[in-house]
Amino acid sequence: DGDVHRHLYLQGVLTGLTEVAERPKVSAFSCHISGCCQVFDTLEGYEHHYNTLHRNVCSFCKRSFPSGHLLDIHISEWHDSLFQVMAEKQNMYRCLVEGCAEKFKSSEDRKEHLVTAHLYPADFRFDRPKKMKSGLKHGSSPAAQAAAMPMDVSMETSEQFQVDPMEVGPSRSMEILQPAARPSVLEKRLYKSR
Structure with a gap:
């Protein structure tokens, strides 16, 4: 074992290993990510810092994982x-x-x-608890968000209010049987979001 070690050393193979053990001193340097003020004196320390704090960052909320x-x-x-x-x-x-x-x-x-x-x-x-976003829970379902949104509901006839063709109900020429509790064909509910 010692003979093999001596032989490799004489051939210059082990000189690279001794250089690794004796790391040259480098001047301190800081993280290149804007807003991060961390300072390092070794490349290994910087790589560890970068991999744990900057590699897996959410593009939406900037949280790091x-x-x-x-x-x-x-x-x-x-x-x-x-x-x-x-x-x-x-x-x-x-x-x-x-x-x-x-x-x-x-x-x-x-x-x-x-x-x-x-x-x-x-x-x-x-x-982490989900933060409230403009009065609504960020992660709540769209139906819950719609239910929580304040709305004005008013009854108006189609003659009093001009609407886009996409919002108009059935035309007057179409016969549709509707229950008595529902508004007539000429009436429609108008929903306005605040």
């Missing part, structure tokens, strides 16, 4: 407008562990799975 898997889950659950609608019909909440393919009906079910199956601590912060 330790892996691409967690970033994908975040984007679908927080910024995909169809996610909540689909979550009402099928299991959409993916497990946070990258190798696990389980999906759940709710984030609470996912949390229970992570605690029991993957031994996450029960007090682990799994979800």
Whole structure:
């Protein structure tokens, strides 16, 4: 073993290994991402910093994630407008562990799975509460958002109010049987969003 080591050293193969052990000192440098003031004295420190804080950043809200898997889950659950609608019909909440393919009906079910199956601590912060966005919950379903939106409802006849052809009900020449409780063909409800 010692003879092989000495032979390789004499051939110059080991000189590269000694250079790795003796890293040259470099002057301190800062992170190149705007707004980040972190300073480094080694390339390894910078690479670790960049990979953990700047590689997997949400383009919508600028939050940083330790892996691409967690970033994908975040984007679908927080910024995909169809996610909540689909979550009402099928299991959409993916497990946070990258190798696990389980999906759940709710984030609470996912949390229970992570605690029991993957031994996450029960007090682990799994979800940040969704912030209110202009009076509406950001992640609520479109139907819930529409129900929460204040609206003025007024009854007007089609002669008093001119509308686009796309908004007009059946033409007067068409005969449509309507229950007595509904407005007549000449009346229509007008919805205005505030």
